[in-house]
Amino acid sequence: MAEINLELVATKTVAGSLETNIEQLERYVDTKLEEYKPELYAGDADSARKDRAEINNGIKALSQKRIAIMDELMKPFADFEARCKALEAKMKTASGALDRIVKDKEQKEKEQKRADIELEWQNRNFNLFALEKIFDSRWLNKTCKMSEVRRGMDEAIERTYKDLKTIERFGSDAETLKAHYLDTLDIGETLDYGEELEKNRKKVAQEAAEREIREHEQKLDEQRRGLQEEQKIEASVNRMSALVSAALEEEPKPETELPPKAEEKTFALTVRTTQTQMMCIKDYLCKSGIEYECREIVF
Incomplete structure (x- = not known):
């Protein structure tokens, strides 16, 4: 088909010919x-x-x-x-x-x-992520040769293996971070995410330790309050007994008479302590003449 040849030509032009008064x-x-x-x-x-x-x-x-x-x-x-x-x-x-x-x-x-x-990608048998993750629309241009496409694929795969190896230094978080990386393919962002996980783990561990100390202190406070209540009750009972005895005008017992032996009772007490502290407790019980049975249990 013949080429269109358009050349606009001015056959007559008059520039600046306006005449007025x-x-x-x-x-x-x-x-x-x-x-x-x-x-x-x-x-x-x-x-x-x-x-x-x-x-x-x-x-x-x-x-x-x-x-x-x-x-x-x-x-x-x-x-x-x-x-x-x-x-x-x-x-x-x-x-x-x-x-x-x-x-x-x-x-x-x-x-x-x-x-x-897509066939080139399938031939690489790489299944960690889909082609769409690294697909470059410029690959479809006529000026982009298939050799460039193959090189881009191989570089992406090599970079992925290298990045996954870098992620393994995070130890227990490695699997989580690998999944995160394969979703984003951004090693910088993934490493930042790993550091954030580590910081959060330390915070959680610190909170757990502080909570254990706090709960231990609360337990001791409860024991102290319970003991104080028992002491108050015992003191009240003793005072009441003294008043009753005085009212009945009981004759005083000879000083040579031994006081009646207190009624013995058996108590079960569970404590959480160290081996050294347990030895001290046993020593105290022995010196006080208190029989005891001790066995280790798991809380």
Whole structure:
């Protein structure tokens, strides 16, 4: 098909050929305005109002004539512009129809290249993440060769193995971080996430230790309060017994008479302590003449 050869040629142009009486009007106005100086109207507002109207009418007439002359002067150019734009629109319509044919072919070529790229990816037997994770839309360009695509895939795979090895230094968090990395493929962000996990683990461990100490202190406080209550009750019972004895006027027992042996009871007490502290407790019980049975249990 023959090449379209369009060369717009101006067969006649006249530049700066507008001839008017503008110079005559300029001299006339400059002279005439001398008659309308403000100092000539001192105390005569009516005359000023009348002459102002005359000047405004002159401005309006000059403006209307200027616009009419310019419209007439620009008419050939406006017609020329409209006809050029009409030609351009016709040509754009034809170009658009051909553009659809070209783009349909380009789309089919991209689809075929995409299929070739996916086959290349499958041949690598790499299943840690899908192709979409690293797919570069520039791979579909005609200027991008398949050798560049293959190189991009291999570099991504090599980088992934290297990054996963780096992540393994996080020990117990490695598996969690590997999953995170395979989701983002951002080693920098993943390492930051690993550091945050480590900080949170330390916080949790510190909180657990502090809680154990706090709960231990609470338990001791409860034991102390319980012992104090028992002591209060025992003291109250002793006072009551003394009052009853006094009321019944019991005869005092000879000093040589031994006091009746207190009733023995068996108590079970579970303590959480160290081996050394347990030895001290046993020593105290022995010195106090208290029988005991001790066995280790698991809390």
